[in-house]
Amino acid sequence: MRYEAPETLEVATALLAGAGGGARVLAGGTDLLIQMRGDIVAPDLVVDIKNIAEMRVLAEEGGHYRLGAAVTGMEVMEHAGFNAAWPGVVDGVRLIGSIQVRGRATVGGNLCNASPAADSVPALIAAGAVACIAGPGGRREAPVEEIATGPGATSLAEGEIVVSFLFPERAPRSGDCYLRFTPRTEMDIAVVGAGVCLALDGSGVCTAARVALGAVAARALVVEDAARALIGSRLEAAALERLSAAARAACRPIDDKRGTIAFRTEVAGVLAERAALVAAERAERG
């Protein structure tokens, strides 16, 4: 196995594209090293992308936050401005592994490892984050929900890397939240996760919303019917019940030791509702 740590995207994408599928990107390594140890992957080439400056940036650019794909979980959690702007994304990041794991694990890795239960992903999707991608053919952008296509699989072409996430401008009186269910409070994998981002007008009516669910399908889902249930409402009981019903209806979960289909479906409705209420509270606090 070869190890390369290029300083530019051009070199990194050329290395990946030239390896004919035998290369893996090394960001935090908290998934890759476990897969290598378990002989699940045996790459000929590992491309460490942490020396690429553009991938390590977390900063506001003209009202938009840009989060480098190789920024670690702890760095995200320690960034006061980003916490104030996107608390729901930080909710998701905070739930990834332990402090030790978050000291290495990156948001780009959490997305590109393509676990359906990845905690930051529903929050990124609800936030409307866009993945900025570089590849041998140049640059492109795609909504975060289009990156993972199923467990361990992504829509990235050979040689492509997610470089950063671009967040929309934060609307006034808007808020976001991510909640997950796990039997334990820490160090666990989501049985269900729900991310909600919404905006309110001056009288408390919801004017925009995005709802995303994790761990209830082969990849994180955008639930447009759930968002429609919120828009135009004041999050009164009837609207929340419509939101819950839409969230449940979208679920296509698996039955496994961590949760049955019936349980995951029920909990998805509950968490979507609770996340919407927290997001609304944050929106009102401004």
Place this chain on the structure above:
Amino acid sequence: MARHHVTTRINGDEIDFLCETDQTLLSVLRDELTMTGTKEGCGTGDCGACSVMVEGRLVCSCLMLGVEVRGKSVDTIEGMADGETLHPLQRKFLEHAALQCGICTPGLLIAARALLAVNPDPTESEIRYWIAGNLCRCTGYHKIVEAVRDAAAEMRGV
């Protein structure tokens, strides 16, 4: 495949080592540098026994490649005591009997020191959440939490 020559700083000393590409930092510490204070538990980032600091960050050394510490600073349990003088956390772990088999202890000490560096007066709950990534199968954690609180108080001069 040639082995990698890596220059790094471990516990303040400049160190050179050779490693294979797929060799973890944990394996480098234990097998190449015979620094066996850092323990291997699960090898998959779940137990925290291999906790070390890299560039001031608490990490699992089983989840990093040795080549990744090129030019970086690493702090391990071997650098915790000052000669024969134990760090207050080490002394309090002994006083409170906060260990039995001892495999988790180096990792817990490194994690606890990292906590006190950012939060000199943690609550019990803050300690328990911080060490969620460090598993102990002997003590039931109570004595560990007590030892960390006691060491924190001493380090604050209370």
